[in-house]
Amino acid sequence: MNKKMKYIKSVVILCLIVLSFSSCNNGKSNDANADLAVYQCPMKCEGEKTFKHSGSCSICKMDLKPIEKQNSKVLGDNEISDESIFNLTTKWNTEEGETIVLKDLKGKTLVMVMIYTTCKAACPRLVADMRNIETKIPQEKLNNLQFVLISIDPETDTPKRLKEFAKENLMDGEQWTFLQGTENSVREFANVLAVKYKQISPMDFSHSNIISVFNSGGELKHQQEGLGVDNKETIQTILDLTN
Secondary structure (H helix, E strand, O other): OHHHHHHHHHHHHHHHHHHHHHHHHHHHHHHHHHHHOOEEOOOOOOOOOOEOOOOEOOOOOOEOEEHHHHHHOOOOOOOOOOOOHHHOOOEEEEOOOOEEEHHHHOOOEEEEEEEOOOOOOHHHHHHHHHHHHHHOOOHHHHHHEEEEEEEOOOOOOOHHHHHHHHHHOOOOOOOEEEEEOOHHHHHHHHHHHOOOEEEEEOOEEEEOOEEEEEOOOOOEEEEEEOOOOOOHHHHHHHHHHOO
8 A cells, every 4th residue: 555655656747747847837938939029010100120128119119029919910990000199199280280190091092102391302292192082082982091191391381282282182072181290290200101312402301202101090002202203003093992
């Protein structure tokens, strides 16, 4: 009987040792998985660049997100993805004198461009390109579409000036929105869109010529670069998103 008890005791001790070893291995495995986690800016300010540790993006300052979680997350109706511009919480003034955040534009396909109203060269062409895009969208789809023009010269382009500009260019309908931010918010958003701009004189800026298309959840789906370029792909993207 004593031998049997000793045998059982030995088996129990052995099992405990095995379980303890297994638990340690699981802990090490979890630690290893954490070490292998890859982080990335949700706005992809630096393209596909990834980081080994969590933190914030040096450009847009948003929290870096684990790619695995980012890809697997299932969103509810009222949620937004990590890639959405609606995560940006800076405030903007509209040409109507209202104050909004970008999330207030949620629910519509967005066509966005950065300009300044005193520009005499590229911006009039960009404005013409935006109006050309509008003419190619069926009337019934315009209700689900918002054209947004963001000034890179917030000091000059006050809401009053933006309103005047909208009327001058026949862009005063409900589907058009003009935004004035601060120097910091404009720079932040330009980084998100990969738009580069630089003030070269008191009234002039050099800047990228990019029109961006976002889905109703604020995720970037297409960019058109250049002036007077073929906008066939841009139009098709918009039509697909507004179905």
